[in-house]
Amino acid sequence: MNRQNGTRRAYDIVLFGATGFVGTLTAEYLAAHAPQGLRWAIAARDTAKLARLRDRLAAIDPACKELPVLRADATDPASLRELVEHARVVATTVGPYVEYGEDLLAACADAGTDYLDLCGEPEFVDLMYVRHDARARETGARLVHAAGFDSVPHDLGAYFTVRQLPEGVPLTVDGFVRAEATISGGTLASALSQFARGRHIIAAARDRERHEPRRVGRRAYAPPGVPHYAGELGAWALPLPTIDAQIVQRSARVLERYGPHFRYRHYAAVETLPSAVGGVAGAGALFAAAQVPPVRRWLSNRLKPGDGPSEEKRAKSWFSVRFVGEGGGKRVFTEVTGGDPGYGETAKMLAESALCLAFDELPPTSGQVTTAVAMGDSLIERLREAGISFRVAAVR
Numbered sequence: 001m002n003r004q005n006g007t008r009r010a011y012d013i014v015l016f017g018a019t020g021f022v023g024t025l026t027a028e029y030l031a032a033h034a035p036q037g038l039r040w041a042i043a044a045r046d047t048a049k050l051a052r053l054r055d056r057l058a059a060i061d062p063a064c065k066e067l068p069v070l071r072a073d074a075t076d077p078a079s080l081r082e083l084v085e086h087a088r089v090v091a092t093t094v095g096p097y098v099e100y101g102e103d104l105l106a107a108c109a110d111a112g113t114d115y116l117d118l119c120g121e122p123e124f125v126d127l128m129y130v131r132h133d134a135r136a137r138e139t140g141a142r143l144v145h146a147a148g149f150d151s152v153p154h155d156l157g158a159y160f161t162v163r164q165l166p167e168g169v170p171l172t173v174d175g176f177v178r179a180e181a182t183i184s185g186g187t188l189a190s191a192l193s194q195f196a197r198g199r200h201i202i203a204a205a206r207d208r209e210r211h212e213p214r215r216v217g218r219r220a221y222a223p224p225g226v227p228h229y230a231g232e233l234g235a236w237a238l239p240l241p242t243i244d245a246q247i248v249q250r251s252a253r254v255l256e257r258y259g260p261h262f263r264y265r266h267y268a269a270v271e272t273l274p275s276a277v278g279g280v281a282g283a284g285a286l287f288a289a290a291q292v293p294p295v296r297r298w299l300s301n302r303l304k305p306g307d308g309p310s311e312e313k314r315a316k317s318w319f320s321v322r323f324v325g326e327g328g329g330k331r332v333f334t335e336v337t338g339g340d341p342g343y344g345e346t347a348k349m350l351a352e353s354a355l356c357l358a359f360d361e362l363p364p365t366s367g368q369v370t371t372a373v374a375m376g377d378s379l380i381e382r383l384r385e386a387g388i389s390f391r392v393a394a395v396r
Contacts, residue, residue, distance in 0.1 A: 314339075
């Protein structure tokens with residue numbers, strides 16, 4: 001059981017933002033897979049939408065006819081404080097988090113309530129560390145960001161790879177991401193927002209560096225890498241400027257199993273050179289467009305938050321992350337694979353992370369922690385049972 005809240009709270013899990021696209025998928029996953037006796041509730045600002053969602057969930061599990069619906073608004077701190085005081089774990093899908101996320105996280109830190117989000121925004125994660133990590137350590141709350149495709153497969157995949165290598169020696173791990181998927185309006189809005197906030201992201205990262213304790217005797221870092229042809233994969237490797245490498249680095253800084261000197265690099269794996277060139281050009285064009293407010297707004301309106309790919313498109317989507325780890329004279333290839341990365345599997349990862357925090361025997365942690373640090377082997381096992389593969393492909 002969650003050590004700081006016990007059974008005194010009314011709900012084991014509250015899903016905030018349940019009526020959004022990913023929120024609905026997460027609620028449906030919980031309705032289909034929640035263990036018997038789970039005390040959970042769905043929350044959002046629109047009670048009519050919540051009632052309709054409850055009816056939808058009741059078609060999956062008739063017990064959901066009695067599922068509590070809770071009204072809370074990301075712009076109403078009082079409603080958020082009341083929400084978290086009744087929950088042991090709160091999982092939120094309401095973003096962009098830099099705009100809508102802090103009040104909920106702050107309330108969780110104050111109340112000793114475990115917090116999960118799907119944030120891929122480095123600025124928000126760094127700001128929340130500076131402002132709320134110390135308070136969460138006092139109350140025992142675990143603040144876990146990036147509990148979806150950003151960054152569970154990469155964080156736990158690197159952790160799984162390290163576990164296959166010798167202990168106490170310098171280690172390197174490279175991650176190579178392949179995926180076939182469609183983005184939602186919320187993902188597009190978040191990406192455009194991040195592209196437009198470069199100076200804010202840098203400032204938040206520097207402020208975090210000033211507040212983080214210096215670690216003596218161990219080093220973990222995640223340089224960006226350079227584009228190259230990865231012969232061991234038969235693909236072109238393009239550096240991915242996502243939050244994933246930062247999350248892996250933070251896990252490595254905390255966990256001694258990563259060795260005295262650890263380096264991680266994160267890439268997209270692209271089959272052909274023309275595709276690689278096109279990908280770089282497309283990313284550059286999107287970044288440039290995001291710097292012009294009218295163009296950014298026009299792009300955001302093409303796919304509005306709450307919109308997402310159809311069930312048919314999601315069924316055809318997939319992801320694969322191949323890791324190459326080296327150290328102590330050993331080289332290992334591992335792989336994490338699953339279905340639709342941005343939506344179906346992200347909902348699964350968020351839901352299983354919430355269940356893991358609520359019910360599993362976990363290491364004693366608090367404050368801002370990663371999925372590998374907070375849940376590690378327990379979450380890997382949960383995800384395996386849920387259909388996401390973690391496997392050793394080869395050892396040399």
